[in-house]
Amino acid sequence: METPISDSIGLKIIPLGGLGEIGLNMAVFEYGDDIVIVDCGLMFPEPDMLGIDIVIPDITYLIERLDKVRGILLTHGHEDHIGALPFVLRQLNPPIYGTALTLGFVREKLKEYELDNKVDLRVVRPRDVVDLGVFSVEFIRVAHSIVDGCGLAIGTPEGVVIHTGDFKLDQTPVDGELTDLATFSRYGEAGVLALMADSTNVEREGYTLSEKLVGDAFDEIFPRCPQRVIVAAFSSNIHRVQQVVEAAARCGRKVLLNGRSMIANVQIARELGYLRIPDDLLIDLKEMNRLPKEQICMITTGSQGEPMSALTRIAMDDHKQIKLEEGDTVILSSRFIPGNEKTISDLINHLYRRGAEVYHEKVSEVHVSGHASQEELKLLQNLVRPRYFIPVHGEYRHLVKHGQLAQRLGLPKERCILAVNGDVIAFSNGEGCIIDRIETGRVFVDGKGVGDVGNVVLKDRKHLSEDGMVVVIIGINQGSGEIIYGPDIVSRGFVFEDESQEYLDEAKKVVVDTLALVNTEVRADWSEVKLEVRRVLRRFFNKTIERRPVILPLVLEM
Amino acid sequence: METPISDSIGLKIIPLGGLGEIGLNMAVFEYGDDIVIVDCGLMFPEPDMLGIDIVIPDITYLIERLDKVRGILLTHGHEDHIGALPFVLRQLNPPIYGTALTLGFVREKLKEYELDNKVDLRVVRPRDVVDLGVFSVEFIRVAHSIVDGCGLAIGTPEGVVIHTGDFKLDQTPVDGELTDLATFSRYGEAGVLALMADSTNVEREGYTLSEKLVGDAFDEIFPRCPQRVIVAAFSSNIHRVQQVVEAAARCGRKVLLNGRSMIANVQIARELGYLRIPDDLLIDLKEMNRLPKEQICMITTGSQGEPMSALTRIAMDDHKQIKLEEGDTVILSSRFIPGNEKTISDLINHLYRRGAEVYHEKVSEVHVSGHASQEELKLLQNLVRPRYFIPVHGEYRHLVKHGQLAQRLGLPKERCILAVNGDVIAFSNGEGCIIDRIETGRVFVDGKGVGDVGNVVLKDRKHLSEDGMVVVIIGINQGSGEIIYGPDIVSRGFVFEDESQEYLDEAKKVVVDTLALVNTEVRADWSEVKLEVRRVLRRFFNKTIERRPVILPLVLEM
Numbered sequence A, B: 001m002e003t004p005i006s007d008s009i010g011l012k013i014i015p016l017g018g019l020g021e022i023g024l025n026m027a028v029f030e031y032g033d034d035i036v037i038v039d040c041g042l043m044f045p046e047p048d049m050l051g052i053d054i055v056i057p058d059i060t061y062l063i064e065r066l067d068k069v070r071g072i073l074l075t076h077g078h079e080d081h082i083g084a085l086p087f088v089l090r091q092l093n094p095p096i097y098g099t100a101l102t103l104g105f106v107r108e109k110l111k112e113y114e115l116d117n118k119v120d121l122r123v124v125r126p127r128d129v130v131d132l133g134v135f136s137v138e139f140i141r142v143a144h145s146i147v148d149g150c151g152l153a154i155g156t157p158e159g160v161v162i163h164t165g166d167f168k169l170d171q172t173p174v175d176g177e178l179t180d181l182a183t184f185s186r187y188g189e190a191g192v193l194a195l196m197a198d199s200t201n202v203e204r205e206g207y208t209l210s211e212k213l214v215g216d217a218f219d220e221i222f223p224r225c226p227q228r229v230i231v232a233a234f235s236s237n238i239h240r241v242q243q244v245v246e247a248a249a250r251c252g253r254k255v256l257l258n259g260r261s262m263i264a265n266v267q268i269a270r271e272l273g274y275l276r277i278p279d280d281l282l283i284d285l286k287e288m289n290r291l292p293k294e295q296i297c298m299i300t301t302g303s304q305g306e307p308m309s310a311l312t313r314i315a316m317d318d319h320k321q322i323k324l325e326e327g328d329t330v331i332l333s334s335r336f337i338p339g340n341e342k343t344i345s346d347l348i349n350h351l352y353r354r355g356a357e358v359y360h361e362k363v364s365e366v367h368v369s370g371h372a373s374q375e376e377l378k379l380l381q382n383l384v385r386p387r388y389f390i391p392v393h394g395e396y397r398h399l400v401k402h403g404q405l406a407q408r409l410g411l412p413k414e415r416c417i418l419a420v421n422g423d424v425i426a427f428s429n430g431e432g433c434i435i436d437r438i439e440t441g442r443v444f445v446d447g448k449g450v451g452d453v454g455n456v457v458l459k460d461r462k463h464l465s466e467d468g469m470v471v472v473i474i475g476i477n478q479g480s481g482e483i484i485y486g487p488d489i490v491s492r493g494f495v496f497e498d499e500s501q502e503y504l505d506e507a508k509k510v511v512v513d514t515l516a517l518v519n520t521e522v523r524a525d526w527s528e529v530k531l532e533v534r535r536v537l538r539r540f541f542n543k544t545i546e547r548r549p550v551i552l553p554l555v556l557e558m
Helices: A100-112 A181-190 A212-224 A238-250 A260-271 A285-290 A310-315 A341-353 A374-384 A396-408 A455-467 A501-522 A526-545 B100-112 B181-190 B212-224 B238-250 B260-271 B285-290 B310-315 B341-353 B374-384 B396-408 B455-467 B501-522 B526-545
Strands: A011-017 A026-031 A034-038 A054-057 A069-073 A096-098 A121-123 A129-132 A135-141 A150-156 A159-163 A192-198 A229-232 A254-258 A296-300 A329-332 A357-359 A386-392 A423-428 A431-437 A442-446 A469-476 A483-492 A550-557 B011-017 B026-031 B034-038 B054-057 B069-073 B096-098 B121-123 B129-132 B135-141 B150-156 B159-163 B192-198 B229-232 B254-258 B296-300 B329-332 B357-360 B386-392 B423-428 B431-437 B442-446 B469-476 B483-492 B550-557
Touching (some): A011 A192, A034 A135, A034 A150, A096 A100, A100 A121, A135 A181, A159 A181, A159 A386, A181 A374, A192 A374, A212 A329, A229 A310, A238 A254, A238 A260, A238 A296, A254 A260, A254 A285, A310 A341, A329 A341, A341 A357, A386 A396, A455 A550, A455 B455, A469 A501, A469 A526, A469 B469, A469 B550, A483 A501, A483 B550, A526 A550, A550 B469, A550 B483, B011 B159, B011 B192, B034 B135, B069 B129, B100 B121, B100 B260, B135 B181, B159 B181, B159 B386, B181 B192, B181 B374, B212 B229, B212 B238, B212 B329, B229 B310, B238 B260, B238 B296, B254 B260, B254 B285, B341 B357, B386 B396, B501 B526, B526 B550
Parallel strands (some): A096 A121, A229 A296, A254 A296, A469 A550, B034 B069, B069 B096, B096 B121, B192 B386, B229 B296, B229 B329, B254 B296, B469 B550
Antiparallel strands (some): A011 A026, A054 A442, A135 A150, B011 B026, B011 B423, B026 B034, B054 B442, B135 B150, B150 B159, B469 B483
């Protein structure tokens, strides 16, 4: 089914994800017969998406235009920018462009899905220019909480569009690779049609602190720790790992890596030269157990309190090899991701119960953000001086605030395009606006199923989660309509059956009474009877214990 | 069943709730034949307590000693200090002591449960002393985010125990009622056996800001608002309401009160003289609709994004009388309560979608905490100079941190008692320690049911919420064991049935095959057959779509 948009209009930019939400970043750039895609990210499920494993963008628009897609451009290797690739690549398979580390992480991810040999990964370096149909794309170095990130200057027949990816203006990045303001300036001087910039931290005043400061905090904390130091961090945060390793080395500690993704990402980053760790600094679990406790530093995943992670098991005193003791120190060197606060808080409490001392971002400078704050966003805006501004990567309030920020710098309100996912932003002859909307949305991945869990199923799960389920079984003779079995009642998650048999018997009696009444009148229409059974039970449960379980009457014709 | 603790030991303090968690505050003081209870609070359910409405403490220990209970002492009127009363008073009914506003709120709450005429509420004023058996209790004024709060000096034959309740050292409280440091000092000078102090904000450095600053923020924001101002706050925060009203009056705005508890609490506080609002300042909805928008200020509940609240309905554009417009301003003058961050964030995004401007505690000084920060906690500690210190009101990490703080001020580690709910702290001849533990815990209230939902039911709800439920029905002849109905499969919250009929038919076939196999062998033991059906279906679902629904095989003997 074609969407009703004329393909003759100049440049179209269509965000498929990431505008009005954090995560799921993906944008389509279309001109005539050419399409390029920027990023292909996932989102982790929100609390109301019960049982969902991950969320990916709906790419129907692209599937309808498969022959136009010239390439996927990746800004960096975070899950919210590359995580949907294993699913998207099953349906479209153009060349994928990114820097070495970004593609290193992509290849590792695709291995899990046995897709790594079926894709065309093309490594670029910052300031490389890639030609894709009418588009000519320059990669621009940006600093972020992952190594080797880039923004993009996308040359189109209508003018240049700058996309920042995720960035900050760290003046002392760990690898010395500064955000390439010279290149952003060059485009600003030459004239930029539109700027799409990261809105994540637009609510924060001032400047985001430098990654280096976290290293300083480690240097302050590590020597004071009487026994083991355990640092939890995101495995993609290679600079963080580098700083932990260096701080550990400086105070005579050996390093144990823990967590599947930590081990994999460190290996990739070392192979590609992004991470420098002398071999003799690394130890395994056996060696750790032979060393004095004050010579040990462990780097691990699990900073979000993931239930199956080693760190959570250690905190719950449920880890076979590692037992925490008084004197041990745990540093959560990572963000409290919104939605995970409670789980992380529980993790910290359990660590204290084991006797450990805990440092985390709320009480110590053991984490900094990877996203630009207000002053950095203003600086970039003033360097690039775009004709149009499109805030991206943020919840709706972030986009609004970022638009207000641009307007305070002088951008006319009508040239600040407040778009959300699915909006079709068109540029023609230097003018731009939202001209249409396409169907877009979130596709739920639950186990192996992609897209087969929708809102009806989620609504059922929500309902089930609140008061459980009551199944009522009635067997009737197909011919006579006579009741030959039941009614019988079985429940799950409703009341504790072993202790509430009397109550359930009462409920059964309500059904019996109902059946006695309707049996003579509407015996022919059992769907009516089902409705009536559900109605009387709902009333009974509500009146007696004020609960509203899912009620499933089953009338079995035999 | 008596617990095995000797009742001969001097003074016993037993926290029933609030130590190792936020909320559920309740503590027992026992000496010989006398018991007094401090506070009787609820906790709102944590995310994993699916379908639970509220949580209350387990008071089995008190029920076993009903004849000893001399009174309940309330420190202030917050839900986490009075909210369990309607349930606890069904089982024990001693006199309840508190200040006028605290008991005003209690009476209102008990009205809902038709208990208000069955209880003995006794109003005290700060510095009043109440004698209860061997105990002699002085109420001490403390500043907090609710009016008329008190700490307690509990005189016992073993010495005085100071309990702070919830407090801060606000030097400019809105009503001028300072925390009564003179009285705390007097006890300190005379000698205090033990101090139990609020640990909520122990992770915060410095001093908690004064409530007055929020008024200053209102004065700065209100005049700049081009149209309506809507302020969301906790209805118990009478000083906050007072400040909104005054700021509104100063810039010529009339005030509409919204929300059942807001209207009730304002009425109670006005009647008791704690809140001063001229009658002609208040308007109703009809009057509001006649006034120009820049003359309107609404004070409402719903600051936590509660789904049924007026504010959420306004934000979703689902409110009959009130439609937000560009130019309207919403101020969330309240804390983002941990666990509610996502819901509040959604609320803010929706408000922006309606065109409103939004202020909240993360971006503006429109809220201050009611709990003391580190410097205040130190000051109190140094004034009271207790022999023993028992940190209370906090998660485990807060208690640890508060203990560390006291030790940095010179308290020996062995006199810092790190107790959790159920620990029996005993004092005798000036020495104190934890001597035992009693059974305690959380009682779940779900609808009208108190305590009938336990961990098994919650586990089922959690399981149901993740992948839904599959019911398999098989009818067999009671005599011959012959299958006369099914197998039939019905699901909820698993896959969308309308679209997955084929898949469910496949699952049915798996059951048919299983039955064909076992029917001849173990026909006699249908519980074995049920287990086998569950086993093969679990394997089938896991292999085909990697989901693990609750599987409920029903074998009906007919």
